[in-house]
Amino acid sequence: MTYKLDPLKYNYDALEEVIDEETMKIHHDKHHQAYVDKLNKAVEGTEWAEKSVEELLKNLDSIPDDIRTAVRNNGGGHYNHNLFWETMTPGGSKEPVGNLKKAIEEQYGSFDAFKEEFEEKGAGQFGSGWVNLVEKDGKIEIVGNPNQDSPISDGYNVIIGNDVWEHAYYLRYQNKRPDYLKAWWKVVNWDVAEERYNG
Numbered sequence: 001m002t003y004k005l006d007p008l009k010y011n012y013d014a015l016e017e018v019i020d021e022e023t024m025k026i027h028h029d030k031h032h033q034a035y036v037d038k039l040n041k042a043v044e045g046t047e048w049a050e051k052s053v054e055e056l057l058k059n060l061d062s063i064p065d066d067i068r069t070a071v072r073n074n075g076g077g078h079y080n081h082n083l084f085w086e087t088m089t090p091g092g093s094k095e096p097v098g099n100l101k102k103a104i105e106e107q108y109g110s111f112d113a114f115k116e117e118f119e120e121k122g123a124g125q126f127g128s129g130w131v132n133l134v135e136k137d138g139k140i141e142i143v144g145n146p147n148q149d150s151p152i153s154d155g156y157n158v159i160i161g162n163d164v165w166e167h168a169y170y171l172r173y174q175n176k177r178p179d180y181l182k183a184w185w186k187v188v189n190w191d192v193a194e195e196r197y198n199g
């Protein structure tokens with residue numbers, strides 16, 4: 001298998017309200033493309049080249065030492081960014097609906113309290129990484145992941161994930177990562193999140 005970068009399902013300027021066109025272009029066409037290219041290079045000529053990126057990330061312990069770090073970083077980068085692009089939309093529901101809404105309210109008390117904790121976790125993630133809402137055995141949780149580590153390597157399903165690497169927000173928000181985290185809710189695709197939760 002050769003891993004490929006899918007085009008975005010919306011224009012580069014579609015999320016302009018929150019993320020500027022130039023950031024989207026560089027992020028998708030350069031950063032994400034680099035993860036795809038390096039992942040292909042890492043697994044080329046090995047039996048692992050036949051596996052889906054999900055299978056790679058769920059079986060990191062079985063991957064040979066000499067390519068494990070490259071697969072973890074670049075496979076994670078590919079998987080996390082695919083999810084990230086899908087987690088955003090110019091339209092759609094502006095808050096969770098259905099079962100996910102219920103789960104968030106049960107776990108956090110309210111949607112606002114959930115958002116606050118998610119933003120805090122994202123702002124507090126040291127260095128580069130991600131803040132994710134994940135699910136395991138029906139229970140939801142907010143987790144921070146360094147670098148390109150994916151929660152699916154720890155047995156979780158990802159419901160939404162925000163990229164807190166500087167490349168995701170620096171052109172518009174500079175050092176104000178909390179402002180980016182707060183603005184991001186305007187473009188979250190809760191319809192997709194609900195589908196993932198109901199999975």
Ligand SMILES: [Fe+2]
Pocket residue numbers: 027031081163165167168
């Ligand atoms: Fe990124």
